[in-house]
Amino acid sequence: MSGISDDTNIPPASSVDIDMQHVDALRLAIAQGDGTGLRRLLSGEHPAELADRFEQLSADERGLLVELAPDVISPSLLAELEDEVVEDILPLLGPKQISKAMEELDSDDAIQIFEELPAHRRAEVLADMSDAPRREIEDGFAFDEETAGRLMQREFVAAPEFWSVQKTIERMRLRHQQGGDNLPDKFFDIYVIDAHFHPLGYIPLSTLMRSGKDQILKDIMASNLTVIEPDMDQEDVAYLFEKFDLISAPVLDADGRLSGMITVDDIVEIIQDEHTEDMLALAGVNEAGLVDTVWSTVGARAPWLFVNLLTAIGASFVIAQFQAEIEQLVALAVLLPIVASMGGNTGTQALTVAIRALATRDLTTANSARVIRREALAAIVNGLVFAIVLGAITLLWFGQPKLALVIASALVFNMFCAGLAGILVPLGLKRVGADPAVSSSVFVTTVTDVIGFLAFLGLASIFLL
């Protein structure tokens, strides 16, 4: 590895983990009230690296740090921190520092910080900003959360179709040299526009690089432009980026004029956030963050635990209807959880596959009939296989052929219902406009518990006793 500059980030196998030695050094400097040391520890490196370490500190430590050296909270560090951490430290910063950071950042990053400000401080911070960036924040904030309008940055590069490659490059240099550079920090495509600021196509910078300097933009542009409307849900935007391998995409206003740009680095973040949302929703967790305390963890988990308690008691009521039967044949109580558990698992499997397929758009209203059929059939096949196994085990264990038949029949029926519920519940939630991941697993396991208990105990009371 010789010959590589010392600044190069060469990650050895384990360096993707956070470096706790640096965090300990930070803690020490905070404890010693050593502002100079803090400034030294929090400078020079990539802000993402600093953000990772900063986030490992407790809320109290962060507070002390900001008090000792408020200037280490640079605009780029603010842009890298998790939302909940930003929310925590904004109250410690003066309005001037916040507005200055927002002016310096691209408008998409600035809006993300603005979102974390409590409502009563927003006017104060806006008042400190100069006109142009303030208007950008106000415009962006007018769009709903989690839409393209919120996500986009106002800075982009557009050029008229009749410009040459040479002229386009020269104009960019000029815009930069004239100071007050309003080029985006990073951009990847140039949007080609007509006289009305309507997009006609795009030119990846790499195409511009390899094109002859006298070529006209119109002749080298790609016309299969994917444009985004500002009220589009961010999940749909992410889907288009993935599908078309986009690096950036223009956002149009209501008149079809270019009004902003979304870049792939924001999309990567959204994909991660949506994943986290889906997984936590499936597990019945309301929210989880890096900086959770015991109390926020309790609060995030309790609501769905409560719903689960109610549905579990509901399922117990089913069992309670068969107390006489259980007293007569206690083997029923022994075997009961198996039927419910197999149904629950079958349902969870189908549900997870469905949620994932909905997220990746592999499952749509167009092909749902085929997927429903597949899930139902697969559940029946597996139900029959495991009914034979469980029936045989029951026969060996309790020596009662009728009991074996009853549990086998209940298992097939419950697994069939579980497979169907696993696909129909998320599709139904989607159809009524709800998030298919939220609450679907409680629905499904309630179905499988109730049907499992009812089928097994019901069949037993008819055929065994």
Place this chain on the structure above:
Amino acid sequence: MSGISDDTNIPPASSVDIDMQHVDALRLAIAQGDGTGLRRLLSGEHPAELADRFEQLSADERGLLVELAPDVISPSLLAELEDEVVEDILPLLGPKQISKAMEELDSDDAIQIFEELPAHRRAEVLADMSDAPRREIEDGFAFDEETAGRLMQREFVAAPEFWSVQKTIERMRLRHQQGGDNLPDKFFDIYVIDAHFHPLGYIPLSTLMRSGKDQILKDIMASNLTVIEPDMDQEDVAYLFEKFDLISAPVLDADGRLSGMITVDDIVEIIQDEHTEDMLALAGVNEAGLVDTVWSTVGARAPWLFVNLLTAIGASFVIAQFQAEIEQLVALAVLLPIVASMGGNTGTQALTVAIRALATRDLTTANSARVIRREALAAIVNGLVFAIVLGAITLLWFGQPKLALVIASALVFNMFCAGLAGILVPLGLKRVGADPAVSSSVFVTTVTDVIGFLAFLGLASIFLL
């Protein structure tokens, strides 16, 4: 929206779904043996769009389509199709068509197609390729699956530190005009190298664009370059891209020389794949694809259902030890599933948060002690809260204060164990080098079932009977 060229992809709210009318048109053309119609239907549009429709066809329909019009399987369409679909249609294509497609594509896409070829056809396809691209495939294939070496493309742009902006741009034009353009299809950064081909820094194209033409690369390059080693796991590569908002990153060989490049569009795909893997593993599904048949679905679900059956029977054995107690007090059988279900839910919540935090590197060995403590405390707090609720309900329902106390105590204990298992099982799997998502939920629910049954029935036998 007037004024926008007709080629522009303007996705109305619902267009993110696959257009089934086009799929039906394809089906009709296949049924009629209409090769010309197929060519018309499968041309002109973005290959990602065509791939989506192609994937909606059944395996038989795809086979007929390729027979009727093999030329519609363009290199760019092959690059867009899901791996399992590529695997399906490669047997239908001649070696010449495959090798030609692989020569035309960037080497990372070519390797992905090569991976899907059965081993006995690989030599044949390689033999048809010209030397340079063949060597690229052979070199890339020498790296393990799911590593940076497999992922990278051999095409990238590097320039010596002493070149000027002007000269760099002119050289790219020249490389392009001289034909045999070996520039990557798309690139976003130029890597600045020393005389030994070691990277010194990088210049985003947008920086090159705004820099004066006489500026020297060394003076405008960013030196905080993140470099990738070829044997790095693709998940770690994706993590670095996310953390540092990378658009591309250079891959070095063993001597620290530039040998390839990874771009963000591949990373977006990896993030999606890894996420699907995690969710399915948690739900106990071995694999799921768009084109699954009933049989492959059964096969993907059966193994973990079988494991679940065994653990459920194990838990039933616990109940079986208390048959005498249940006969005496059948309320035990009625209430039994509640304790197990609450424990199962608590465990699943903790487990999912842990799996997600491990995937996003928010949970590391460095901070695991804090997270374990948090999970244990949160489980105890929630356990106490729900023990009071469930105890009160039990008292009202059965009128037995001792039964209420027993179930409340069992619930606290089981939820505490569940919270601990939910965090310790994935951390333990990770420590022994296993995927923490695979099999962890079976472990956790087994723990919560067994402990729940044992605690409730055990306490009941001691204090009630």
